[in-house]
Amino acid sequence: MGNLPSLSKLSTTPVFNTKAVARETEVPADTFRAWERRYKVPQPQRTAGGHRLYSERDIAIIRWLRDRTAEGMNISQAVMLLNQSLEEDISEPLPKYVSSSREPRGLSSLVHDFTNALINFDGARADQILSETFAMYPFDDVLIQMVQVAMVDIGERWHHGEINVAVEHYSTQFVRRKLSSLLNMFDTDEARGKVLIACAPDELHDLGTLIISLFLARRGWKVVYLGPQMPLPDLIEAVRTLRPDLVCLSASMPETAAQLAEVAQALQGSFPYLPVGYGGWVFNSIPELRETMPGTFLGQNARELSDAVTELLGRKSTSTIES
Ligand code: B12
Incomplete structure (x- = not known):
C-alpha cells in the first residue's frame, strides 16, 4: 500500500481551483466534492465568491485516496487509513480531517x-x-x-x-x-510475531476477540484468528502446525472460564515454552477467577492487551515454541 507523502512538507496555501485539481489528479470534481461532503476530506478554503480553492496538500491527499480506491479499498476505509497515518506520524503536526467550520460531534x-x-x-x-x-x-x-x-x-x-x-x-x-x-486490511506477513486467538470451547461471545485481533494486527502482529467455540484437540493441532509466539484465549462466562483453565493447562503441558494469555468479560467482572487460571492475564480490554503483548514478546520476531 502506498505511503502518504510527508504532508508537512506540502503547502497549505489555497491556490488551485476545482478544475485544476480534477486535471492534476484525474479524479472527477463530483467525486472529490462528495468525499469532502461526506468525510470532510479534502478541506479546500473558499474565495470571497464562495469558490473552492485547494492546496498542494489537498491534491496529494486526493491522489492518495484515488490510488487506494483503485486498489479496491472502499473510500471510508481509505479515509480511516489516512487519519490513522496522520495519527501515527508524530512528526506530523496536522489536525485530523474534521471540518474546521463546525465542532466534531460528540x-x-x-x-x-x-x-x-x-x-x-x-x-x-x-x-x-x-x-x-x-x-x-x-x-x-x-x-x-x-x-x-x-x-x-x-x-x-x-x-x-x-x-x-x-x-x-x-x-x-x-x-x-x-x-x-x-x-484483512491489516494482515501482514512481515510481522513482529504470530499470535493465535481463540475462544473457549463453548464460548459464543467472540466480538471481543475480533477487537483484540484488530488491535494486535494494527500494531504489526500476525494474527491467526480462530474465533468462537474452539475445541481443545483442534487448538492443540493448530498450535503444532502454526507455531505461534503467543496464544490468547477468551471467555465471557464462568462456565467457559472453567473450560479455559483446562485449555490453558493442556497447552502448557504440550508446549512448555509457549506463552499463554487470557482475558474476557468474566475475568473483568469476577477478578478472583484469574487465580484459577494458568497463564497470564493480559488486560481488561484491547488497549491493555496490546501493551501487555508488547511487554511479553517485545520485538521478538522468531517463533520460540517447542513441542
Ligand atoms: C452481545 C452478547 C451476547 C451475544 C454475543 C454475540 C457474539 N457473537 O459475540 C449472544 C446473543 C450470542 C449472547 C449469547 C449468550 N449470552 Co451474552 N452477552 C452479550 C453482552 C451483552 C455483550 C458481549 C459483547 O459483545 N461485548 C462487546 C465486546 C467487544 O466486549 P468484550 O467481549 O467484553 O471484549 C473486550 C474485553 O472483555 C477484552 N477481551 C475479550 N476477550 C479477551 C481476550 C484476551 C486475551 C484479553 C486480554 C482481553 C479480552 O477485550 C475486548 C475488547 O476490548 C454480554 C454482557 C457484557 N457486558 O459483556 C452478555 C453476557 C456475556 N452474556 C451472558 C449470557 C448468560 C449469555 C447466554 C448464556 C444467554 C442464553 N441464555 O443463551 C448466551 C451464551 C452463548 C454462549 N454459549 O457463549 C451473560 C454471562 C453472565 C454469566 N455469569 O454467565 C452476560 C454477562 C449478560 C448478562 N448481563 O448476564 N450474548
Whole structure:
C-alpha cells in the first residue's frame, strides 16, 4: 500500500481551483466534492465568491485516496487509513480531517445514533456513522468507545427481552463484517510475531476477540484468528502446525472460564515454552477467577492487551515454541 507523502512538507496555501485539481489528479470534481461532503476530506478554503480553492496538500491527499480506491479499498476505509497515518506520524503536526467550520460531534451522540441505526436494520446509516466516527476520532477509541459500547448495549437489551434475536443477530453480523474486513486490511506477513486467538470451547461471545485481533494486527502482529467455540484437540493441532509466539484465549462466562483453565493447562503441558494469555468479560467482572487460571492475564480490554503483548514478546520476531 502506498505511503502518504510527508504532508508537512506540502503547502497549505489555497491556490488551485476545482478544475485544476480534477486535471492534476484525474479524479472527477463530483467525486472529490462528495468525499469532502461526506468525510470532510479534502478541506479546500473558499474565495470571497464562495469558490473552492485547494492546496498542494489537498491534491496529494486526493491522489492518495484515488490510488487506494483503485486498489479496491472502499473510500471510508481509505479515509480511516489516512487519519490513522496522520495519527501515527508524530512528526506530523496536522489536525485530523474534521471540518474546521463546525465542532466534531460528540462520541456519545454518535454511539447513540449508531446503536439506533442497527436496531432499525439500517446498515447504510450505521455504515455512514461509523465512517464519520473513524474520520473524526482515533481508531482505537472508535473500537472500544463506540463499537464495544454499542454491542454491549444491544446485547444487554436482547438479554432483557427488549429486542428480539433478529435485531441482535443483524447488529452482530454487521459489526462482524466490518471488523473482519478491517482485520484483512491489516494482515501482514512481515510481522513482529504470530499470535493465535481463540475462544473457549463453548464460548459464543467472540466480538471481543475480533477487537483484540484488530488491535494486535494494527500494531504489526500476525494474527491467526480462530474465533468462537474452539475445541481443545483442534487448538492443540493448530498450535503444532502454526507455531505461534503467543496464544490468547477468551471467555465471557464462568462456565467457559472453567473450560479455559483446562485449555490453558493442556497447552502448557504440550508446549512448555509457549506463552499463554487470557482475558474476557468474566475475568473483568469476577477478578478472583484469574487465580484459577494458568497463564497470564493480559488486560481488561484491547488497549491493555496490546501493551501487555508488547511487554511479553517485545520485538521478538522468531517463533520460540517447542513441542
Ligand atoms: C452481545 C452478547 C451476547 C451475544 C454475543 C454475540 C457474539 N457473537 O459475540 C449472544 C446473543 C450470542 C449472547 C449469547 C449468550 N449470552 Co451474552 N452477552 C452479550 C453482552 C451483552 C455483550 C458481549 C459483547 O459483545 N461485548 C462487546 C465486546 C467487544 O466486549 P468484550 O467481549 O467484553 O471484549 C473486550 C474485553 O472483555 C477484552 N477481551 C475479550 N476477550 C479477551 C481476550 C484476551 C486475551 C484479553 C486480554 C482481553 C479480552 O477485550 C475486548 C475488547 O476490548 C454480554 C454482557 C457484557 N457486558 O459483556 C452478555 C453476557 C456475556 N452474556 C451472558 C449470557 C448468560 C449469555 C447466554 C448464556 C444467554 C442464553 N441464555 O443463551 C448466551 C451464551 C452463548 C454462549 N454459549 O457463549 C451473560 C454471562 C453472565 C454469566 N455469569 O454467565 C452476560 C454477562 C449478560 C448478562 N448481563 O448476564 N450474548
